Amino acid sequence: MSSKEVKNLEAIFDTKIARDEKIEPKDWMPEKYRQTHIRQISQHAHSEIVGMLPEGNWITRAPSLRRKVALLAKVQDEAGHGLYLYSACETLGISREELYDQLHTGKAKYSSIFNYPTLTWADIGAIGWLVDGAAIINQVPLCNTSFGPYARAMVRVCKEESFHQRQGYEIMMTLCNGTKEQKDMAQDALNRWWWPSLMMFGPTDDQSTHTEQSMKWKLKRKTNDELRQQFVDQTVPQADILGLKIPDEDLKYNNDTGHYDFGEIDWSEFWQVVKGHGKCNKERIKARKDAWDNGKWVRDAAMAYSEKQKLKKAKQAG
Amino acid sequence: MKKDWPLWEVFVRSKNGLEHRHFGSLHAPDAEMAIKNARDVYTRRKEGVSIWVVESKHIKASNPDDNAEMFDPADDKAYRHPTFYDLPDDVEHM
Amino acid sequence: MSNKNLKHYIYGIADNALILGQRLSELCGHGPTLETDIALTNIALDLLGQTRSYYQYIANLSTENTSEDDVAFLRKEREYRNVLLVEQPNTDFAYIITRQYFFDVFHFMLLNKLQKSKDVNLVAIANKSIKEVGYHKQFSGDWLKRLGDGTEESHEKAKQAVNDLWVFTDELFHSSNNDHQVIESGYGVDPNSFKEEYYKTVSSLLEEATLQVPETKYFQKGGKEGIHSEHMGYILAEMQYMQRTYPDMKW
Numbered sequence: 020m021s022s023k024e025v026k027n028l029e030a031i032f033d034t035k036i037a038r039d040e041k042i043e044p045k046d047w048m049p050e051k052y053r054q055t056h057i058r059q060i061s062q063h064a065h066s067e068i069v070g071m072l073p074e075g076n077w078i079t080r081a082p083s084l085r086r087k088v089a090l091l092a093k094v095q096d097e098a099g100h101g102l103y104l105y106s107a108c109e110t111l112g113i114s115r116e117e118l119y120d121q122l123h124t125g126k127a128k129y130s131s132i133f134n135y136p137t138l139t140w141a142d143i144g145a146i147g148w149l150v151d152g153a154a155i156i157n158q159v160p161l162c163n164t165s166f167g168p169y170a171r172a173m174v175r176v177c178k179e180e181s182f183h184q185r186q187g188y189e190i191m192m193t194l195c196n197g198t199k200e201q202k203d204m205a206q207d208a209l210n211r212w213w214w215p216s217l218m219m220f221g222p223t224d225d226q227s228t229h230t231e232q233s234m235k236w237k238l239k240r241k242t243n244d245e246l247r248q249q250f251v252d253q254t255v256p257q258a259d260i261l262g263l264k265i266p267d268e269d270l271k272y273n274n275d276t277g278h279y280d281f282g283e284i285d286w287s288e289f290w291q292v293v294k295g296h297g298k299c300n301k302e303r304i305k306a307r308k309d310a311w312d313n314g315k316w317v318r319d320a321a322m323a324y325s326e327k328q329k330l331k332k333a334k335q336a337g
Numbered sequence: 338m339k340k341d342w343p344l345w346e347v348f349v350r351s352k353n354g355l356e357h358r359h360f361g362s363l364h365a366p367d368a369e370m371a372i373k374n375a376r377d378v379y380t381r382r383k384e385g386v387s388i389w390v391v392e393s394k395h396i397k398a399s400n401p402d403d404n405a406e407m408f409d410p411a412d413d414k415a416y417r418h419p420t421f422y423d424l425p426d427d428v429e430h431m
Numbered sequence: 432m433s434n435k436n437l438k439h440y441i442y443g444i445a446d447n448a449l450i451l452g453q454r455l456s457e458l459c460g461h462g463p464t465l466e467t468d469i470a471l472t473n474i475a476l477d478l479l480g481q482t483r484s485y486y487q488y489i490a491n492l493s494t495e496n497t498s499e500d501d502v503a504f505l506r507k508e509r510e511y512r513n514v515l516l517v518e519q520p521n522t523d524f525a526y527i528i529t530r531q532y533f534f535d536v537f538h539f540m541l542l543n544k545l546q547k548s549k550d551v552n553l554v555a556i557a558n559k560s561i562k563e564v565g566y567h568k569q570f571s572g573d574w575l576k577r578l579g580d581g582t583e584e585s586h587e588k589a590k591q592a593v594n595d596l597w598v599f600t601d602e603l604f605h606s607s608n609n610d611h612q613v614i615e616s617g618y619g620v621d622p623n624s625f626k627e628e629y630y631k632t633v634s635s636l637l638e639e640a641t642l643q644v645p646e647t648k649y650f651q652k653g654g655k656e657g658i659h660s661e662h663m664g665y666i667l668a669e670m671q672y673m674q675r676t677y678p679d680m681k682w
Contacts, residue, residue, distance in 0.1 A: 043401070045398060045400070045401050046401045047401070047402070068460075068465065071459065071460035072460050075459050075460040075461075078456045078457075078459055079453060079456055079457055079669050079670060080669055080670070080672045080673060081673075082500075082504075082673035082674065082682035083500045083503075083504075083682050084479060084482065084483050084486070084499055084500060084503055085483075085500075086682060087456070087479060088476055088479050088480065088483075091456055091459060091472060091475060091476055091479070092472075092476060094459050094460060094472075095381075095459060095468075095469055095472040095473070095476070098459075098460070098462075098465050098468050098469050098472070099378055099381070099465075099469060101465055102363060102378060102465045102466070102469070103361055105465075106344075106361055106362040106363065109344060109362070114341065115341075115364065116341050140673060140682065171361075172361070175361070179382070190682075193681060193682060194682075197680055197681060197682075198680055200677065200680075201677075201680060306460070306461065309461070310460070310461040310462060310463070310468075311463075313463070313523070313524075314462065314463020314464060314467075314524070315463075316524075316582065316584050316585055316588070317463040317464075317467075317524045317578070317585070318341070318342060318366075318463055318464060319340065319581070319582050319584075319585070320577055320578050320581025320582050320584070320585030321342070321366040321370065321574075321577045321581065322340045322342065322366045322581075323581045323582045323585075324366070324576065324577040324580050324581040325366040325367035325369075325370075325577075327580060328367070329367075342464065363466055364464060364466060365466065366577075369573070370573070373470065373569075373570060373573070374466040374467075374469075374470065376566075377466065377469050377470040377473050378466060378469050381469075381473065
């Protein structure tokens, strides 16, 4: 294809996106669009399945049967969401196995929040409330993103996730209405999860490398800082209802802007975790890799069996 | 031996009277397990009463590069649609 | 029918569902594929759902103010009546599937008979559960065939699992003296009534899976009398962690 033809295709492509038309897997797309989508969708998928681990850590210790089934169903949903997203990614011509390989070898990233440990039952409440809350803010706009399979996967994900945040908030509510020890446990969890949750929206706008291009492709509709502000604005009143204190001395409602001002995020901690030196980075990857490696003989067996059955049938027919 | 589970497309009928609709995809070694996996992955919230699966490689798709020839010619055939025909307002049941 | 005997009998059914559900929940996030992970979690959720129905019924039968969670989390090891089979660890996928299949076939036959119990509550639980367990049995049976008749490696692993877990199957058919009273009054089910059918079904699937039916005459028992394996203490330590650390709190 001549560069003029490519230019022409790119112009058609840009017009389609500007008109809010969806791009489907077999449509022509710029290579950079494909690569960016593989990166973002797989990163999202990896976050779902690595995200199963910190919460999975409490399934066997959930304090009531009701909490146990709710948490189990939630973590299972995350496996489902990972699956939907890997499938969306596969339409771009990369296999799930290749994507796993990228995760296991550290080539692919996932949301850093899951490299923090879950130390008490209240952490399960805090994750549902804060981490899922932040995730929803990030995800809802993606239901309208330009790449069809990603948008469709996100519609399903958002629909299913509607109970996740409520599940977490209800746990926090119960703790805050409980004994002093329980309320302290809730406060301690908020103290530990608050800042990492704010970091989930990524670097500040002036540091973010992908924003402009992603806005154009509708992979993003708002900037990191706008989304972070939205999260703070909606979460502070929820903390008030719980009677918990957000661990930020600088947090204050600003009458002029109509938003909450908040303190400086510790970006050195953010980069430390992103670069692989969080508390649980190694365990998380190891757990995923072990599951996959130990499952190899199982997957092989299922394939071998099905091939034997095919042969048997062919023989009977012949 | 390195052989990964192939990809399957899953179609689910939400309730009798409706068509099967594409729900998504998954991996499975064969059709039998693809149906089981589809049941576990895609109908956990009572989304379906019937499941079809087909291995993705067996789907033959039209080429979007041919879309102009394939689909644009239908653009100007307004006479296939009821609004093309002028009728007086007082004609009922038509 | 004394409530005490009836409760004792129901524990013999419900505790199996709880402990196996607990074992399966350990796996969530660690399955060999996402699809299988999701499927096993569905089974865990079914079993825990059944557990809740039984325990709610037990709580209703109790004179003290007891909840399903008191029943689930506040008993001592000796008071759990689950069979040894369901407390066996998730050694590998072959163990997980074999344990599941050995239990599912039994569970299905038990519920089938329980649908004719004189106790309407048990009938209602059985009617709902049997559909779930019918699927569990299909799932684990299908997988056991794949492992047995898959690769050489999977065959070896399945063989090992079948040999190791076979010794726990006989206990499924044990009943205590109190159980017998519940059975004789028509509230409970005599598992011996389907023991032969059980071994016939299991043997025929093992054969299809190219696996040999173990020939041992020595079986393990004790779970139903509260004499468990060494695994049980750890299962409970984990499961009851919150109740033991923070007594008398609502979660």
